[in-house]
Amino acid sequence: MTSPVVEFQRVSKSYFRGEQEIPVLKDFSLSVPPGRFLAIMGPSGSGKTTILNLVAGLDRPTQGTIRAAGLAVSQQGESDLARWRARHIGFVFQFYNLIPVLTASENVELPLLLSTLTRQERVKHVHAALGLVGLKDRIHHYPRQLSGGQEQRVGIARAIVSDPTILLADEPTGNLDRTAAESVMALLSRLHRELNKTILMVTHDPRAAEYAQETIHFDKGTVTSS
Amino acid sequence: MTLGTLMVRNLRRHPLRVILTALGIATVILAFNLIVTTVRAWYAGVEASVPNRLITRHAASLSIHLPLAYRDRIATLDGVTGVTYANWFGGVYRDAKGFFPQFAVEPASFLGLHTELAMPADERQAFLSDRRGCLIGRRLAALYGWKVGDVIALKGTLYPGDWEFVVRGIYRGTDAATDETWMLLRWDYMNERRQQSDPDRAGTVGWYVIRIADPSLAGRVSRSVDAEFANSTSETRTETEQAFQAGFVAMSGAIISALKLLAIVLNGVTLLVLANTLVMAVRERTKELAVLRTLGFRPRHLAGLVTGEALLIAGIGSALGIAITIPASHFYGVLVAARLGNFFQHLTFYPSTLLLSASVTLCIAVCAAVFPILALLRDKIAEDLHNAG
Numbered sequence: 001m002t003s004p005v006v007e008f009q010r011v012s013k014s015y016f017r018g019e020q021e022i023p024v025l026k027d028f029s030l031s032v033p034p035g036r037f038l039a040i041m042g043p044s045g046s047g048k049t050t051i052l053n054l055v056a057g058l059d060r061p062t063q064g065t066i067r068a069a070g071l072a073v074s075q076q077g078e079s080d081l082a083r084w085r086a087r088h089i090g091f092v093f094q095f096y097n098l099i100p101v102l103t104a105s106e107n108v109e110l111p112l113l114l115s116t117l118t119r120q121e122r123v124k125h126v127h128a129a130l131g132l133v134g135l136k137d138r139i140h141h142y143p144r145q146l147s148g149g150q151e152q153r154v155g156i157a158r159a160i161v162s163d164p165t166i167l168l169a170d171e172p173t174g175n176l177d178r179t180a181a182e183s184v185m186a187l188l189s190r191l192h193r194e195l196n197k198t199i200l201m202v203t204h205d206p207r208a209a210e211y212a213q214e215t216i217h218f219d220k221g222t223v224t225s226s
Numbered sequence: 227m228t229l230g231t232l233m234v235r236n237l238r239r240h241p242l243r244v245i246l247t248a249l250g251i252a253t254v255i256l257a258f259n260l261i262v263t264t265v266r267a268w269y270a271g272v273e274a275s276v277p278n279r280l281i282t283r284h285a286a287s288l289s290i291h292l293p294l295a296y297r298d299r300i301a302t303l304d305g306v307t308g309v310t311y312a313n314w315f316g317g318v319y320r321d322a323k324g325f326f327p328q329f330a331v332e333p334a335s336f337l338g339l340h341t342e343l344a345m346p347a348d349e350r351q352a353f354l355s356d357r358r359g360c361l362i363g364r365r366l367a368a369l370y371g372w373k374v375g376d377v378i379a380l381k382g383t384l385y386p387g388d389w390e391f392v393v394r395g396i397y398r399g400t401d402a403a404t405d406e407t408w409m410l411l412r413w414d415y416m417n418e419r420r421q422q423s424d425p426d427r428a429g430t431v432g433w434y435v436i437r438i439a440d441p442s443l444a445g446r447v448s449r450s451v452d453a454e455f456a457n458s459t460s461e462t463r464t465e466t467e468q469a470f471q472a473g474f475v476a477m478s479g480a481i482i483s484a485l486k487l488l489a490i491v492l493n494g495v496t497l498l499v500l501a502n503t504l505v506m507a508v509r510e511r512t513k514e515l516a517v518l519r520t521l522g523f524r525p526r527h528l529a530g531l532v533t534g535e536a537l538l539i540a541g542i543g544s545a546l547g548i549a550i551t552i553p554a555s556h557f558y559g560v561l562v563a564a565r566l567g568n569f570f571q572h573l574t575f576y577p578s579t580l581l582l583s584a585s586v587t588l589c590i591a592v593c594a595a596v597f598p599i600l601a602l603l604r605d606k607i608a609e610d611l612h613n614a615g
Binding site for chain 2: 049050053056058059078079082083084085086087089091093097099101102106109110111113114158
């Protein structure tokens, strides 16, 4: 039996506003096998994004343990987590979050600066990633010179360029029109199919969720259906 | 691409802000350099001091003279290899601004002990041969356009009357610290006129200059000189030439301390200006920096990025500051000379001052980067991704 690539064991997460405790996750458990494309749906404020943040070690659970890509994420220090993220996590953001002063190729190259690759090897990887998302002709364009869909594809290229174990996508189509959204989802679906990437995608768009193998619905910190 | 590329590109986001900050730093560097130059001018005499020379003066005050007879007694003391003497002449050329150091000296022994004063042999001989002759430093000659053979008329203050001296030679310093603004006239000529006008003070000297065999003997020889004249009517105080010069500087201690404090305050201004710019820059890019952390950049990478930007801005400011300091220091020298005459003989601009100011500024840049780095590392990545932008 294959061990899960992401595993939440009775995880709770609360935020505090002064003395007031705001629970986001309640006794949440999840097991994602390698190569699975999982969509997490739910209304705003339901805790969807918190799940991705916890997987990536960007946030810490109040209770419970989280393992991802072989690491007990909830028990690591900041530097160790950063090193681990660079190797195992690719993140796709709703608002693309490209660095505006860098070109498309430079944005994609960013995660590779943390690797031991030579400059030539980095360039080769960048071209391959941008080719995969269909933007080889936009490598010298700055984000402001790209459409929203193109920016998101650069964001996806940046997320996959270091060949991470897990791809986390936070509302990847949330800021796109329908055509661009379908193009981005087709791309994620292809990455899953052809590269066998494990993808955890948060969305509130049912059309986007249709591309996933499995969808779980989430509300008020607990799974309501799957 | 490297993180350096990102640092440089980040600076181009707000060119006006970077330019204004760099100009602010450049202005501080200019002021800092001028202050350091001024303070160094005060200490020029101390820096020019020779370690194997001692100064013996009256124990009570420099204004009280010593008997000439002390010379021979000092010369016989253990460790002493030479003795000469001098008086402060204190004449005025044209007006009060025409001030420069004038010493009445015993020519042969004085030049024998002050080997840093170099001049052609014929000029030296001419000075030794002419009782009305004088030697002047190269800078002093250049300041007033004097040349060998010119007559310098001084109005006596300590030694009243009109005095005329013929320039018999122009010396140059053998090292950069040597004061080239002195005028050396002959003690015997001065004393001869003093015997007529002020016979009670004739035959006395302002201070003795003693050459010792080894600088390490300074303490022992000083003590033996002072012991030699203990309980006499003119007790002495002997110290190294450096300590003697430092005593003069100490008289202006409050001003120098104020200038030093000002230099520190200026660097504090640089720190605040730069820290303010960096805090703004980092605050504007909170989300981008959170994205970098999400991609796997570690705290040390972010610290390097912010510090690198601080160093780049400080570097631009330093380069600008150095570029404007070089011509500005020239005008400063002219301005000071116009206002204060020859008060600062050594208002010389040293390249090491530029190095000092640039180094201090770059150190401050590193300190300034600490504020935004600490704020940045305190932030939670998830919150920055969610809240900012």
